[in-house]
Amino acid sequence: MSYSDWFYEHGKKHKAxxxxLTHLSDQEVIAYFRFENMVEKEPDFCPLYKENKKCHDTEGLNCYLCGCPNFRFKDKGFHTREGKTLYSACSISSKEGGQFITEDAIHQDCSKCLVPHHESYIRTVFDRDWFEMMENVC
Structure with missing residues (x-):
């Protein structure tokens, strides 16, 4: 699945x-997306929910920003001076982030980054329209 395919499919699930949740306040919406609640009420939102497994092993995991507004991708990639193709990167160069590098490709590795999963961060970028929050990603 390409980055774009995931992006648009996930955005549709988020919108559904x-x-x-139109009757909830913004704070209640953010609380609704806490991992424990999502596993119970929205089991189809993430394939890991069926196993009650988190993508990031942390207390207070919030899934509202599954897909980070700081992530940047291009399915066709950008060619680098080293002859590799850069497909994704972090716009804030998060110190917890990294890169997955193969012989010819570079992908952003967000597996250790928790920035978008803290409710304090979500409140700073919150929009009820996930695509609006993610407008700079691709």
């Missing part, structure tokens, strides 16, 4: 949930 948001369409059910």
């Amino acid at each position: 949930i948001m369409d059910k």
Whole structure:
């Protein structure tokens, strides 16, 4: 699955949930997306939910920003001076982030970064429209 395919499919799932939550305040919406609640009420939102498994092993994991607004991708990539193709990167160069590098490709590794999963961060970029929050990603 390409980055774009995931991005648009995930955005549709996010919208379907948001369409059910119009009666909630912004803070209640953010609370709704806490991992424990999502596993119970939205098991199809993430394939890991069926195993009650987190993508990031942390207390207080919030899934509202599954897909980070600081992530940048281009399915066709950008060619680097080293002859590799850069497909994704972090716009804030998060110190917890890294890169997955193969012989000919570079992908952003967000597996250790928790920035978008803290409710304090979510409140700073919050928008009920996931695509609006993610407008600079691709």
